[in-house]
Structure formats: C-alpha cells, structure tokens
Amino acid sequence: MHDSPTAESRPSWRSTRQRNAVLRALGDRPDFTSARELHAALAAAGPTAGLTTVYRTLQTLEQRGFVDVVRDRSGERLYRLRPTDGHRHYLVCRQCGLSLPLESDAVERWTEAVAAATGFAELEHTVELTGLCEDCRSGTERPAPNR
Numbered sequence: 509m510h511d512s513p514t515a516e517s518r519p520s521w522r523s524t525r526q527r528n529a530v531l532r533a534l535g536d537r538p539d540f541t542s543a544r545e546l547h548a549a550l551a552a553a554g555p556t557a558g559l560t561t562v563y564r565t566l567q568t569l570e571q572r573g574f575v576d577v578v579r580d581r582s583g584e585r586l587y588r589l590r591p592t593d594g595h596r597h598y599l600v601c602r603q604c605g606l607s608l609p610l611e612s613d614a615v616e617r618w619t620e621a622v623a624a625a626t627g628f629a630e631l632e633h634t635v636e637l638t639g640l641c642e643d644c645r646s647g648t649e650r651p652a653p654n655r
Contacts, residue, residue, distance in 0.1 A: 526557035530565040539605050540578055540586035540598075578607075578636050601641040610637070 533550050534541070541549075543562050550556040557565070566587050569575045575587045578600055588607070590596065597612040615635055623631045642648075 526561045527565050530557055530562055531569070534566075534569075534575070534587060535589050537588065539607050540576075540588045540600065542580070542584050542586050546587070580605075581638075597635045597637070599637045599639065601644055602638045603640055603644040606641045606643075 529550055530546065533546055533553070537546070537549075543559065543566055546566075547556070547559045547562045550562070566575065566585075569589075570577055570587070573595070574590055576590050576596055576598065577588075578586050578598060580586055581602055586605075588598075591609075595616075596609045597615060598607045599610055600607045612635065615633070619631050619633050623629065
C-alpha cells in the first residue's frame with residue numbers, strides 16, 4: 509500500500525465518491541496497474557465507478573503529477589500513485605509486473621543540464637527500464653501482482 513496523497517497534496521478537483529474510490533483503490537495496489545484492472549478491482553468491491561471515470565481520473569492524476577506511469581509490452585499504460593517525495597523511475601519485470609524504484613539522481617541532473625544548455629524550460633522525460641526479475645528467470649513462482 510502506498511501513501512495516499514495527503515490533504516495538502518490531494519488533487520484539487522471536485523471530489524466525488526467515484527473519484528475518491530479510484531484514488532483509494534490505486535493506493536491499495538502494490539504494483540503498477542492498468543485502468544481496466546483498477547476498474548475490475550473496484551467492481552469486485554461493490555458499487556463502482558465506470559471505466560470512463562477511471563480513465564479520466566487517472567488522466568487527471570497524471571496531469572497533476574500524482575501518479576507515475578509506465579507502459580507494458582503491449583503499450584498499455586500502467587499507473588501507480590507517486591510517492592509523496594516525488595517523481596520516480598522504476599525497473600519493471602515484463603513477466604510478473606514486479607516494480608522496483610531506482611536511484612535516478614543522475615537522470616534528473618542530466619535533464620537539468622540539458623535544460624540549462626538548451627534554454628528549454630519545463631522539461632519532461634520518460635525513462636522505462638524493463639527486464640525479467642530473478643524469480644521469473646529462475647522459474648520460481650512469485651505471487652501475481654494484485655491486478
């Protein structure tokens with residue numbers, strides 16, 4: 509379970525029961541999850557938000573910097589609440605979905621240097637590292653992600 513956004517950092521939007529349910533469900537997910545998987549988890553828990561609401565909520569959270577996003581092998585976007593200490597980069601297992609946060613200060617420093625050297629502002633970047641975790645390489649069963 510991840511830290512849910514605090515009252516001070518919670519997205520500024522019109523709060524609805526459905527949006528709050530999406531935010532809570534996303535915070536309960538240990539690994540990256542797709543909008544469809546999140547929608548299915550909400551549906552299994554009872555009264556739910558529609559799939560369109562899930563997508564729109566995730567889009568708003570992404571635009572406002574509250575989620576980290578990676579893509580799976582098929583290109584589908586997977587979401588995870590961003591820790592309260594900020595933007596992260598992850599190493600993601602292509603087979604089981606295990607995700608590990610990486611020390612990425614070098615990437616952030618390089619981005620700042622590129623901005624300074626080119627005069628660009630508000631740079632955004634995407635770094636996606638994928639591979640096979642030790643358990644998947646060795647054939648050891650790892651519990652499937654909560655998807």
